[in-house]
Amino acid sequence: MKRFWGFVLKEFLHIFRDPRTMLILFGIPIVQVLLFGYVITNEIKDVKIAILDQSKDHVTIELTNKIISSGFFILDRNIKSINEVEDVFKEGNVRQVIIFESGFGKNLKREGTANIQLIADASDANTANLVVHYTMAIIGDFVREQNKLTGSPIQFVPEVRMLYNSELKGVYMFIPGIMAMILILVSAMMTSISIVREKELGTMETLLVSPLRPLQIILGKVTPYILLSFINAVTIIIMGNMVFGMPVQGSMILLLAESILYILLGLSLGILISTITKTQQNAMFISLFVLMLPTILLSGFIFPIENMPKILQWLSILMPPRWFITIIKNIMLKGTGLMYVWKETVILIVMTSVFLGLSIRKFKIRLE
Amino acid sequence: MTLNITDINKSFEGLQALTDITFSVKEGELFGLIGPDGSGKTTLFRIITTLLLPDRGEVNLFGINVLENYKKIRQLVGYMAGRFSLYHDLTVEENLKFYATVFGTTIEKNYDLIKDVYCQIEPFKTRKAGKLSGGMKQKLALSCALIHKPKLLVLDEPTTGVDAVSRMEFWEMLKRLQKRGITILVSTSYMDEASLCDRVGLIQKGNLLSVNKPEKIITEYQKELLSVSSDNLYKLVNDLRSEKNTHSAFLFGQSVHLTRKDQNITAEQVVKYLQHNGHENIRVKVIKPGIEDCFMDLMNEEDEVLLSG
Amino acid sequence: MSEQKETIITVKNLVKKFGDFKANDNLSFEVFKGEIFGFLGANGAGKTTAIKILCGLWVPTSGDIKVAGFDIYTQTEQIKKNIGYMSQKFSLYEDITVFENIRLFGGIYGLSRQEIAQRAADLMHRLDIEHSRDKLISSLPLGWRQKLAFSVAILHNPKLVFLDEPTGGVDPVTRRKFWDQIYEAADKGITVFVTTHYMDEAEYCDRVSIMVDGRIADLDTPSALKEKYSVKNMNEVFLKIARIKPDQNN
Structure with a gap:
């Protein structure tokens, strides 16, 4: 055991002596959170919309007010006929047209359902998608309020994913994404680099010839990073809360436990990468291309999964961040417990065991 | 016998790195494996220290089969890899402490053994290892390899890239360690270090050319060796080479070492030939060969065997 | 050296400091x-620093230095054109062929196509490696590689060639x-201009300088040095000069 702690101590010395490592470990998470946070909040703000209200009753007026007062949308104009829609879009300012059917309020009262049509300018698919999602969420919110008021159920199809995020701030959706990205980067990239560095330096030879067991070497190398990644996770949660007002509705303990699980997954990936690479440069490239790009592109962090081609949707199933993002969104925004995220948790556990098993099998007791 | 190596063969991607290596090292011996870069020294040492598996052959250390019991072996061997495996961002003392804990011991416990080596760098114990000179790195690496009182010390090219003074001091340290009962296996590409070993193995292109005491290797040299010098060394070596009776002519310091195809040709005849070619201050004498002469001779033989075979 | 000879390197009072540390302490030769x-x-005596300055890679702290007739401060471009350089660590690209290496270095030194073609043919003929023209460097035996590396280093007919430990670890x-x-x-x-750790190679030089702690401790012909220190070979000369100082500063 003393051997092991001696090893861990040495690892900490390496980390604290190298300003670059310290910067990656602690500087980048903070910068990323701020960067993404501010960029994203600005992204959907003051989007110009047009409204075609064929009913003009108190329900549509109230809903229109709610949409416009949300701060995300500006009413560019009211239009009078469906024929104008195409012209409005051709002008290029308006991103979305909302159409209320005639007799909207009456229908709602009589049949409990009413129709709204949302037409978005899909030349910019992502913005269009966001805009539609935001609008639907506001409408959904509106329906909920109405239900509370009247007591009679109104039929509506709200966008479930945003239902609980009543303030609809974009940054809420990105904090989980950043956390998923940073944790996997730090834990996988930093461990793989630090293990490969020993190979490059030739010290791995000496360690292998020593009575330390391979497992002890691995554990000794990753232990400091478990701790540091954990500190990172906490930093991101705190920053999300302090700077952007991101709440943690659910259990903090569950959130941290899930984060640790995810960190372990990252570490086992890092070990796996280190067993197949020989230079630090190589390890870094693999970490970046295998981990970072897919995290950003395929996890639903930036681009909604349901908009992807089928093949990519299948691929995204293999992306650990996808499941982690779902888990923490649930815990932080919806306040749900383990009951609702056990499936994702099991998936992460299985992935971790597979990577860990693979890397232990691949870690060599010799040089070949 | 402390170490028995039998019939080791190893190839990497079809390239034969070691061919039928067989030799043994006696207890308490200082054994030198001597050969140029790429001759297979490091590969052989890695097999002995359990880092690589041979394609064929056996290694026995203190009666333990190295290939099967790597864990036991790793306690008994102190290994100093080429390029001194040190952590450059750790200080001298931290490096040593780290290796001590890895081997489950402390600096204090084994200070006695490393004192002789370590005291020379102890004044700089708070300096980072990356900032040390080659000679000091070498001493630190040796201290680290010794920290767990190994029975066998395996040193892979400890004197490469180190200046002549540090090299000499290093060999003096090895001699003192040997006196304390540690068996030492060391590799080097410096031929002149052969005479400092009890026995040496000469290795070239993965083949052991000869294993013997240095003085025995010299007495086994068959040819008569002439040392020839004159005022113009470059012209001298060229003139000697273009003489049809010359077997080999190589520069050695200020003279040319010459072997002849026909041993009946006397030194006087060589002098005459050179005078005829306009050399002045010609000196020719029969000398005892050094290890380097022997190595070059054995190398040639090996090549000839390969060519004819 | 009694007769008057043309100088190609002139170094007067060269000083190179790194912070407080004097890597080169008033060299003149x-x-x-x-x-x-x-x-x-010895290692760390300041050889590498001096070579880097002479090749125009580093600027000295002070001193007057001329290499191949050019000033080290203002004419580094001309210096680079007139010198060749080869080290043990790097000489040729291993993953490209013999001819491609020659072409590459010929191109770097501004030789024309015809010059390159002609010198390459000439060089390969002299080294007797025409049959390996299109082989990768990595597939050649070490001895050939080294010969080729040297020939490439002097392909542009420099006035002066720097060899930094060219023979380390090579068979005899x-x-x-x-x-x-x-x-x-x-x-x-x-x-x-050659550095080496093999003292027998020091004997092959016309003159040698021995650096200790950033200074030139002695400079003369090998025979004069051996006479001066009354020893048999250069190895002993080196040990005598370098051992004077305590080991810690090494």
Whole structure:
């Protein structure tokens, strides 16, 4: 055991002596959170919309007010006929047209359902998608309020994913994404680099010839990073809360436990990468291309999964961040417990065991 | 016998790195494996220290089969890899402490053994290892390899890239360690270090050319060796080479070492030939060969065997 | 050296400091045209620093230095055109062929296409490696590689060539064949500035300088040095000079 702690101590010395490592470990998470946070909040703000209200009753007026007062949308104009829609879009300012059917309020009262049509300018698919999602969420919110008021159920199809995020701030959706990205980067990239560095330096030879067991070497190398990644996770949660007002509705303990699980997954990936690479440069490239790009592109962090081609949707199933993002969104925004995220948790556990098993099998007791 | 190596063969991607290596090292011996870069020294040492598996052959250390019991072996061997495996961002003392804990011991416990080596760098114990000179790195690496009182010390090219003074001091340290009962296996590409070993193995292109005491290797040299010098060394070596009776002519310091195809040709005849070619201050004498002469001779033989075979 | 010789390197009071540390402490020496100049010294004595300055890679803290007739401060471009450089660590690209290496380095030194083609053919003929023209460097035996590396380093007919430990770890036969090449180059009038850890190689030099702690401790012909310290060979000369100082500063 003393051997092991001696090893861990040495690892900490390496980390604290190298300003670059310290910067990656602690500087980048903070910068990323701020960067993404501010960029994203600005992204959907003051989007110009047009409204075609064929009913003009108190329900549509109230809903229109709610949409416009949300701060995300500006009413560019009211239009009078469906024929104008195409012209409005051709002008290029308006991103979305909302159409209320005639007799909207009456229908709602009589049949409990009413129709709204949302037409978005899909030349910019992502913005269009966001805009539609935001609008639907506001409408959904509106329906909920109405239900509370009247007591009679109104039929509506709200966008479930945003239902609980009543303030609809974009940054809420990105904090989980950043956390998923940073944790996997730090834990996988930093461990793989630090293990490969020993190979490059030739010290791995000496360690292998020593009575330390391979497992002890691995554990000794990753232990400091478990701790540091954990500190990172906490930093991101705190920053999300302090700077952007991101709440943690659910259990903090569950959130941290899930984060640790995810960190372990990252570490086992890092070990796996280190067993197949020989230079630090190589390890870094693999970490970046295998981990970072897919995290950003395929996890639903930036681009909604349901908009992807089928093949990519299948691929995204293999992306650990996808499941982690779902888990923490649930815990932080919806306040749900383990009951609702056990499936994702099991998936992460299985992935971790597979990577860990693979890397232990691949870690060599010799040089070949 | 402390170490028995039998019939080791190893190839990497079809390239034969070691061919039928067989030799043994006696207890308490200082054994030198001597050969140029790429001759297979490091590969052989890695097999002995359990880092690589041979394609064929056996290694026995203190009666333990190295290939099967790597864990036991790793306690008994102190290994100093080429390029001194040190952590450059750790200080001298931290490096040593780290290796001590890895081997489950402390600096204090084994200070006695490393004192002789370590005291020379102890004044700089708070300096980072990356900032040390080659000679000091070498001493630190040796201290680290010794920290767990190994029975066998395996040193892979400890004197490469180190200046002549540090090299000499290093060999003096090895001699003192040997006196304390540690068996030492060391590799080097410096031929002149052969005479400092009890026995040496000469290795070239993965083949052991000869294993013997240095003085025995010299007495086994068959040819008569002439040392020839004159005022113009470059012209001298060229003139000697273009003489049809010359077997080999190589520069050695200020003279040319010459072997002849026909041993009946006397030194006087060589002098005459050179005078005829306009050399002045010609000196020719029969000398005892050094290890380097022997190595070059054995190398040639090996090549000839390969060519004819 | 009694006769008046043309100098190719003139160093006067060269000082190079890194912070408080003087890597080169007031060096002054001359290298004559066509000689083989051995530059010896313990590790960390300041050899590499001096070579980097002479090649125009580093600027000295102070001192007057001329290399191949050009000023080290203002004419580094001309200096680079007139010198060749080869080290043990890097010489040729291993993953491209013999001819491609020659073409590459010829191109770097501004040779024309015809010049490159002609010198490449000439060089490969002289080294007897025409049959390996399109082989990768990595597939060649070490001895050939080294010969080729040296030939490439002097492909542009420099006035002066710097060799930084060219023979480290090489087998004794290859090492000697390499020195044959050095002699050949010197015979053609190329000045050779060489560092080595092999003291027998110091004997092959016309003059050697021995650096200790950033200074030149001695500089003379090998025979004069041996006489001065009344020893038999250069190894003993080196040990005598370098051992004077305590080991810690090494």
